[in-house]
Amino acid sequence: MTRVKAALRYVLLAIGAIAFLFPFYYMIVGSLQATPDPTISGAFPDPANLTGENYVAINERVNLFQGLANSGIFTGGVILGTVVFGVLAGYALAVLNWRGRGITFAMVLLVQVVPFQLLMIPLYVMIARDYGLSDSYLGMILPFFINSTAVLIFRQYFLQLPKELFDAARIDGAGEFRLLWTVALPLVRPALLTAVLLTFIGPWNEFLWPFLITKEAALQPLAVSLANFISNIAASTSNPFGAMMAGAVVLAGPAVALFIIFQRYFVSNDLGSGVKG
């Protein structure tokens, strides 16, 4: 009875895994097809129909390297802001005792539920029109500069450190800044990785905001240039689906690789504490 149940459980999980992974497999197969083959047999790679041409074709229309570099700068800027200022805020919320801490913490929670895209018109007016930051990395990064979920994760980890540790270091005469840098930070290194991974997803995959403020192709992150290719130019290529999927593989590749390599830092408990506060 229990064996049957366990087997059923694995069957259910395996169906789920196939449903989640198949489109990725199909993406790779499709990106390598010389002529698109949507039939059932086309789901299996056919040596006679394999080619790298699609990657060349998409690279002629969309500068893949430039797009990856722009995505990298955008994402890197956000991660830098989140790690530097998010750690400071998380530390202040968890370890330090100051007036306004309660309100600040409530604000971190509130920001999580403000649908960001509803702010897009005022942000567009402010950043693109008033500050003249359209077509610039700064304008891209600004609305995402400090990830609030990461602040919550930092706070959660700092809270778990024993209080005696801080008291002992304070008695030894360490200032708060040294305390953060030499005592607390080395102990929460796993949190740093979790927060970096979580922060990475946002800007790397973000489409709407960079799409609004970058009109210049040389500054567009890959998600934006690929989307423009899909909606405007794909039809004019000889194998539009192949080229689209080749671009998709290049865009998805770094994110998927990162999350497979560092999967043990992306587990339920960190996220649960982060999202629930």
Place this chain on the structure above:
Amino acid sequence: MTAVEAAPRRAATKPDEAPPSRRRRRWLGEHPLGLLFSTPYLVFVGLIFAYPVVFAVWMSFQDYFFAAPGAEVDRPFVGFDNYIAVIEDPAVWRSFGNVGIFLLINVPLTVGLSLLLATALDKVVHARTFFRVSYYVPYVTASVAIVAVWLFLFTSNGLVNQILGPLAPDPSWLVNSGLAMPTIALFVTWKGLGFYILLYLAALQNVGKELYEAASVDGAGAVRRFFSVTVPGVRPATVLVLLLATITGANLFTEPYLLTGGGGPNGASTSPVLLIYQKGIEQGNPDVASAIGVILIVFVLVIAWLQRRFAGGEES
């Protein structure tokens, strides 16, 4: 909020301290440095969240239009004119209806499937990591990349229709006005499920093992235990999942923009955010677009309140 209570109450004063510093501490707390450490974050929130919200509400009551930087233009207060324009526009009603369809499909599917898969995953010993990673891979991948595959899968002669054979819908999924929105809802459910599975996995750790044992002793079968122990046990997570799914639905943009070529066919998959983009930025009416945004926020707040009310209001 819980943090304030949980935080240790350290001795407020030390005997060797000078009075002025004691007075300062009463005003700023024991570690005034905390405020300094949080200042960058507070400035960020003020600039990127608080001010734009106020600006959006203000703009929705003005006759606001884009002008060259530095130009002095008159933007008069127009009361509820923008809101009237929004309410009289059938496209707006249609887009809110579309979000309704989206939520009706997406929310039950998300809650049901992610709880089911998380429960199964929780009890499994082998290949846990493989399953967990394969479930969240879609979540960490850009919508834009996945859209490319879905377009290929769901075109009229795509793989899905090839498998369905004579059962394939005509017109095909994404160009069929009755199926475009459900297909988008399916896409978003599939893409986000991994994240919700992780949330439920965390919640399942908090359901006491003794409850399952007690239920077993009382003769409850596996199905009964699932509905009588697991489902109530993860209720706080369910409230959170409902809220996040609603926000995702209200924010829908990339999928209708790319998957159905800008909300097609004939507006059958237009979302409010897509409409905000079209009206605000393409057609240059940020005032009307802001009014849609304000209505959308109110709409989300009402739904979130209803969910809290009926799905169990305990603090998570």
